[in-house]
Amino acid sequence: MAVTLKDLARELGISITTVSRGLAGYDDVAEETQLRIKDTAERLGYQPNLTARRLQKQQTGILGFIMPTFGPRFSDPFFSEFIAGIGNEAANHDFDLLVSTHPPDSDGERKTYQRAVTRAWVDGLIVVRTREEDARIQLLCQHNFPFVAFGRTDDEYDFPFVDEDSEAGMRALVQHFIDLGHRHIAFISPPSGLMFGRYRLKGFQDTMADNGLPVPSGWIVEGDMTQRGGAELTEQILALTPRPTAILAGNDLMALGVMNRLQQHGFTVGEDIAVGGFDDIPLVEHTHPPLTTIHQPIYEIGRRTCDMLIDIINGRSPTNPHVLLTPTLVVRASSGQPIA
Amino acid sequence: MAVTLKDLARELGISITTVSRGLAGYDDVAEETQLRIKDTAERLGYQPNLTARRLQKQQTGILGFIMPTFGPRFSDPFFSEFIAGIGNEAANHDFDLLVSTHPPDSDGERKTYQRAVTRAWVDGLIVVRTREEDARIQLLCQHNFPFVAFGRTDDEYDFPFVDEDSEAGMRALVQHFIDLGHRHIAFISPPSGLMFGRYRLKGFQDTMADNGLPVPSGWIVEGDMTQRGGAELTEQILALTPRPTAILAGNDLMALGVMNRLQQHGFTVGEDIAVGGFDDIPLVEHTHPPLTTIHQPIYEIGRRTCDMLIDIINGRSPTNPHVLLTPTLVVRASSGQPIA
DNA sequence: ATTGACATCCAAAACGTTTTGGTTTATACT
DNA sequence: AGTATAAACCAAAACGTTTTGGATGTCAAT
Numbered sequence: 001m002a003v004t005l006k007d008l009a010r011e012l013g014i015s016i017t018t019v020s021r022g023l024a025g026y027d028d029v030a031e032e033t034q035l036r037i038k039d040t041a042e043r044l045g046y047q048p049n050l051t052a053r054r055l056q057k058q059q060t061g062i063l064g065f066i067m068p069t070f071g072p073r074f075s076d077p078f079f080s081e082f083i084a085g086i087g088n089e090a091a092n093h094d095f096d097l098l099v100s101t102h103p104p105d106s107d108g109e110r111k112t113y114q115r116a117v118t119r120a121w122v123d124g125l126i127v128v129r130t131r132e133e134d135a136r137i138q139l140l141c142q143h144n145f146p147f148v149a150f151g152r153t154d155d156e157y158d159f160p161f162v163d164e165d166s167e168a169g170m171r172a173l174v175q176h177f178i179d180l181g182h183r184h185i186a187f188i189s190p191p192s193g194l195m196f197g198r199y200r201l202k203g204f205q206d207t208m209a210d211n212g213l214p215v216p217s218g219w220i221v222e223g224d225m226t227q228r229g230g231a232e233l234t235e236q237i238l239a240l241t242p243r244p245t246a247i248l249a250g251n252d253l254m255a256l257g258v259m260n261r262l263q264q265h266g267f268t269v270g271e272d273i274a275v276g277g278f279d280d281i282p283l284v285e286h287t288h289p290p291l292t293t294i295h296q297p298i299y300e301i302g303r304r305t306c307d308m309l310i311d312i313i314n315g316r317s318p319t320n321p322h323v324l325l326t327p328t329l330v331v332r333a334s335s336g337q338p339i340a
Numbered sequence: 341m342a343v344t345l346k347d348l349a350r351e352l353g354i355s356i357t358t359v360s361r362g363l364a365g366y367d368d369v370a371e372e373t374q375l376r377i378k379d380t381a382e383r384l385g386y387q388p389n390l391t392a393r394r395l396q397k398q399q400t401g402i403l404g405f406i407m408p409t410f411g412p413r414f415s416d417p418f419f420s421e422f423i424a425g426i427g428n429e430a431a432n433h434d435f436d437l438l439v440s441t442h443p444p445d446s447d448g449e450r451k452t453y454q455r456a457v458t459r460a461w462v463d464g465l466i467v468v469r470t471r472e473e474d475a476r477i478q479l480l481c482q483h484n485f486p487f488v489a490f491g492r493t494d495d496e497y498d499f500p501f502v503d504e505d506s507e508a509g510m511r512a513l514v515q516h517f518i519d520l521g522h523r524h525i526a527f528i529s530p531p532s533g534l535m536f537g538r539y540r541l542k543g544f545q546d547t548m549a550d551n552g553l554p555v556p557s558g559w560i561v562e563g564d565m566t567q568r569g570g571a572e573l574t575e576q577i578l579a580l581t582p583r584p585t586a587i588l589a590g591n592d593l594m595a596l597g598v599m600n601r602l603q604q605h606g607f608t609v610g611e612d613i614a615v616g617g618f619d620d621i622p623l624v625e626h627t628h629p630p631l632t633t634i635h636q637p638i639y640e641i642g643r644r645t646c647d648m649l650i651d652i653i654n655g656r657s658p659t660n661p662h663v664l665l666t667p668t669l670v671v672r673a674s675s676g677q678p679i680a
Numbered sequence: 681a682t683t684g685a686c687a688t689c690c691a692a693a694a695c696g697t698t699t700t701g702g703t704t705t706a707t708a709c710t
Numbered sequence: 711a712g713t714a715t716a717a718a719c720c721a722a723a724a725c726g727t728t729t730t731g732g733a734t735g736t737c738a739a740t
Contacts, residue, residue, distance in 0.1 A: 015719070021719090047458040049696050050697095052695070074420065080414065080416055096438050098402075099439045261626075283567060357690050
């Protein structure tokens with residue numbers, strides 16, 4: 001079927017070795033021979049077999065990305081943009097990207113990470129949505145397996161990561177609302193256990209405290225990162241007394257849910273109640289009203305994470321193995337005008 | 341580093357062959373020996389090297405998916421859900437999923453498909469967003485390479501596909517608006533060249549014609565599938581006379597853009613102007629107002645596409661190589677009450 | 681004692697590449 | 711003439727697995 005080195009060697013009447021080395025451009029092959037080899041390779045449409053090369057080189061040329069997904073009907077714009085980022089960067093360096101989906105902390109996820117470290121499955125992994133006491137990262141560190149995380153963790157391992165400073169982002173967001181005059185602010189936090197959720201929560205709590213604003217119990221509720229979740233929790237929040245003048249969400253998807261539920265109740269977002277999100281997914285620039293949020297350059301983060309991983313795989317230690325990006329506040333209409 | 345068959349053989353004092361066959365459970369290995377083999381394999385943590393196995397079996401165990409993406413900042417909920425569908429199904433059959441992103445009809449895309457057919461890169465491909473005279477499909481057919489498409493094409497090749505009946509879906513959508521009393525309906529079509537866009541456009545045109553409704557020039561505009569595009573084209577549409585009472589978009593993302601731009605202009609969607617979309621991405625159930633649209637079971641489509649591909653790779657011809665699913669109309673508030 | 685059947689094992693080849701450690705031939709230097 | 715030196719080539723091993731086609735030994739039937 002496919003043309004192999006053996007075929008070329010037979011056609012040319014020389015050894016497989018010489019063909020291989022000729023194609024690779026080694027200088028122990030006469031220039032003229034090299035030309036002949038490359039010519040016939042071209043003519044016969046020779047393409048090296050990747051599997052054979054991998055076996056010999058003991059490298060797969062593949063990067064792995066295991067998406068932590070909830071449920072089957074799953075749709076998070078974060079992932080398509082992130083995949084585009086790592087995928088393009090990987091392609092630039094002649095790596096392929098293997099994608100696998102598993103619910104967080106599931107058996108399937110554990111098995112897949114296990115597979116990565118014990119079999120020659122991929123050359124390196126990209127880990128996202130880091131968790132508290134993240135078993136994935138512990139495993140990878142113990143096996144000394146090449147990986148880069150998007151996010152930090154709270155255990156003692158030292159590993160390369162790219163992260164955005166969620167705490168700083170959240171501080172900026174909260175301060176913006178406080179500066180607008182809001183005193184009664186509710187927060188829908190990301191699910192506990194996720195590191196970035198922890199930072200965002202801390203950013204919220206600290207900023208409120210710094211401004212001398214109490215946060216009674218019930219004013220922080222835990223969401224599930226989905227639009228539906230945001231919408232449902234809005235009901236709880238509307239029942240609080242006094243009614244919050246602003247609702248912040250731990251991510252944009254939940255903020256969208258909040259906005260829509262508020263609108264269903266007849267509130268005008270940005271006037272009656274202000275709303276803020278986090279992530280700046282492309283969607284929220286064009287909602288009604290456009291959402292005030294914290295911009296995270298997801299594509300760029302994907303790109304840099306991937307870049308760092310490839311450095312590690314190739315034995316170059318990255319110049320800076322702990323990248324912390326500062327996200328920026330994007331003020332749009334959903335936060336409204338100064339009040340009271 | 342990793343434990344190999346050779347290590348096991350040495351440890352057990354038997355041949356590599358017997359170890360291999362013992363692990364595979366062949367009955368020309370004594371039951372007692374099998375147990376000993378499996379025991380030590382377990383004990384030493386043996387895991388077969390995937391690359392070596394692939395080389396021998398002449399199969400990669402990998403499925404390829406090349407996402408047609410526009411621009412770097414790319415985020416389409418369609419893809420995350422679709423990937424989840426094919427990824428999970430692939431995992432169920434012990435296949436991995438390789439994902440690669442390239443702008444449609446780009447050099448990179450061509451090279452990647454070329455690579456798939458000439459080198460042992462993946463065992464099969466999943467093709468989405470089929471185009472008119474689709475060069476990818478022509479290539480794959482000519483090389484007899486295993487693939488399944490989500491979508492049909494207009495050339496003469498016979499190939500396996502899963503598709504939803506966009507034309508029927510669009511007919512249902514348009515008829516719904518006509519039944520509500522709308523006579524002046526504008527349509528933002530998907531970009532020309534995409535097959536599903538063609539079907540959706542045809543569904544629109546035919547249904548209007550069937551109902552004796554003229555569609556003056558300017559009432560069909562070509563969009564780019566993005567929210568931003570939908571928003572911008574809304575301006576053009578609002579300038580039409582008479583002003584449309586309904587605006588339909590070729591996909592949900594554009595419909596969202598339309599809704600938001602209309603709201604910016606002070607219109608109440610579903611009362612002043614009705615809006616309809618297509619796809620039923622998870623997002624639009626929770627917008628304000630919720631969007632009337634055509635439901636496409638993307639996860640399920642991904643699952644079935646993948647399933648069919650695996651059948652083909654394994655030499656089983658699929659029971660039905662041309663699956664056409666009928667999408668369903670989902671009526672929500674954005675289409676409003678009957679008018680006039 | 682020979683034959684056949686069966687159970688159990690294994691050496692070698694194969695998959696397609698790259699690398700190692702040469703050999704051969706021609707040329708230049710003493 | 712003999713000896714380095716360099717240029718050009720190649721056989722064999724290696725990567726780790728599976729498959730092919732026996733080989734060996736045991737036992738029962740003839």
